[in-house]
Amino acid sequence: MSTSTAPYEPKTNVGRITNYVDQRVGGSGMVREFGRKVFPDHWTFMFGEVALYSFVILLLSGTFLTFFFDPSMAETHYDGSYVPLKGVEMSMAYASSLDISFDIRGGLFMRQVHHWSALLFVAAMSVHMLRVFFTGAFRKPRELNWVVGATLLILGLAEGFTGYSLPDDLLSGNGLRIIDGVIKSIPIVGTYISFFLFGGEFPGTVIIPRLYVLHILLIPAFILLMIAIHLFMVVVHKHTQFAGPGRTNNNVVGFPVGPVYAAKAGGFFFIVFGVVALMAGMFTINPIWNYGPYDPSPISAGTQPDWYIGFVDGALRLMPGVWEFVIFGYTLSLNVLLPALVPAGILFALLFLWPWLEAWVTKDKREHHLLDRPRNAPTRTAIGVAGVIYYCVLWAAASSDLIATHFSISLNDVIYWLRALFILGPIIGFVVSKRIALALQRKDREIALHGRETGRIVRLPHGEFIEVHEPLDKYKQYKLVNFESHDVLPAQPNAEGKITKTEKARGLLSRIFFEDRVAPASPAEIRAAHAHGHGEVEGEREKKAEVSGH
């Protein structure tokens, strides 16, 4: 401490406490840094928070469950208070799950809190990821955080599946049986992995204790670590914001953490908890007592995995029964391996690589802290929509039997249609959503140039009728005209003056991405439009004229 100035004397109680803490472990710097840190606000920024809060709820409710749950697969005869299962032979895991549901007060509530928040956790992560994708928040410098996020999604799926398997009821056992079948289809090592995982033949007596360790220790630890890294990076990068008047690539506009942002975000935790509690109180989830203990023989039709596993199950269903080969006495079961790995593999590969793919096509290495409105990046938006449709078709396929019975159509027809949709859906989705995005951009342009249509028709002195357009105020106008818009960047020669094959491919992609772009209205165009008073505008045509005029 310095000697010349008078020592700092805290004047308030808060001051005395912080002083005490700071002299021992430091922390004033943190308060200075974060106390008034600015966070931009937008309703779409909420999904990440929902994911975080549902994870906290999972930790709390899951810890409660561990106090009563017994993961052993040892056989026992049920003698809890649920009469229909009295005396039935079952594993300790299933029996203790029943006890949690029926003989621990509030246990059923906690199980349902845990399960509902698990569903919410993965859902919120997925929507959060879509938000980040469609607004371009993954661009430099946030590519690595995008990868952390995608990893979290995978960990969430793994955590959910391991949890779903723990109660050892008929449904979860059948889920494991499917996993076992998929693992066995892996060439060369599949049978070994299956035997190692299950400690011998399926189902064995070790799988649930093993999944339990993964579920309550290993995977949550990883998730926690990833969340820490994720949030740390959010702080380092500062949050993105939507472009708008006063919001530039070089500033952050929003509310300070203390008090407004913290209050809103903190309050929001309680709201999320409230929603989960309401669901757990009112809607049954996973009524394991209806399914009975796991037994390899019975099964009930129309059962469903948790929603986030559906897309893999759907892929298994869509695959036609072909391509199982026996080569030199070994079986290659592509009818299982292919749908289990390829669709999910493509999805996650594209997901992880997307920031670099896009940066490669646009050759844009600048930092981006301003978000795109989805319409202002039509090709990216269209690719995202195609991906969502691809996923949703797989997901719907997991309910093919329910679709068939609900709409009284043949099960086989549902599968045929979904197979067609699996190929065509993403293409149609791409084309349609790109058209929509471009149309919205044209509309924005129109409004920026000519103002909003008022619906008032006026007759001019020389007899012509026109609709009166009300000019936009400068803030609204700025929002419509001030956005980034990439143009086609043809293949460039490298240092030796040659155009490489990859560069050619990049040029082609750039063309596909941006050739039908709608340019934002320029100041000159707005001046011209105002000088004419009105007049018809077509984005493309004006732009052509502008370009050829160069």
Next chain:
Amino acid sequence: MARRNDGSPNTPDRVGTDGHAEVERFHDPGLPPHRPRLADKDPRAAKRAEKQVAILFLISIVGTILFFVGYFAIEIDEPGSSDLRLQNLLLGLGTAFAMFGIGIGIVHWAKTLMPDHEVVESRKPVTKESERAEAEQILGDIIEETGIKRRPLIRNTMLVAMILAPFPAIAIFRDLGPLPGDVLRHTMWDEGVRLTLDPTGTPIRASDVTIGSAVHVIPEGLNEAEHKLEEKAKAVVLLMRLNPEDLSPSEGREDWGYEGIVAYSKICTHVGCPVALYEQQTHHLLCPCHQSTFDLTQECKVIFGPAVRPLPQLPITVDAEGYLVAQSDFTEPVGPSFWERG
């Protein structure tokens, strides 16, 4: 979206402009003026908001009490009954109100009474280029001082050692499970093993199986077996009786059934779910997991769905007392394919 040219650099129709060339920019009008809220201007509105927040917190307190009512005041005579549902509902509503009260209260407080002026903070670059250069220099020096580049002998031996060192960590997991051996090729079925009802284990007389019926079957003695679930996961069988003329057994299999009674493995050849649904009229077996459909009249050939192989048939006959028995084990492995299956 058609490709209009070969993508050569002198494409005439478009030029990359944005972000590169000097483009006239719009003037940024800056943040819109702050609009004061009602509570900022009118002390009565502020007072009202204050009361609303307090009421929300009171609702939370009521919610907590409701939770305790649900927890302590509800006697559950019979689980699975409406008592449990009521208790669960009260716990849920109580917690929900307790949480909503606090959450909405705080958010309302923040929105109406805390300052809502937006603040502008400038972004600083994550790092400075000079620091990056310095870091590179330091790392370079560190590597230089180790001498690793000048002493390839050290480098190479270290690399090999480090590559090998993790292998024990993999090998130590060897005892997670036994090697597969040939257990997947065998089940409890054997010559003379009686077919019995699942789950009771009652033997089945051929004369008791009526045409059109389907019976879930386990081998005799399964319930006393040491590894009951593992054995059951391979040995479960579906027994059906058809008109013998509806069956068309292939060569060598003519005597695998008995007077129209046939037995097939119930474990789906796709990924192993029980094929539990039998459609009497069509003689189709349907697996509820991924809808593989097997045609009983064609020796359970796959006629729809992702499975490829037919369900294995269990050769059966009757013993002296008229009970159904197996002639042998299955003649091929049951259930999903695996690499060594062949």
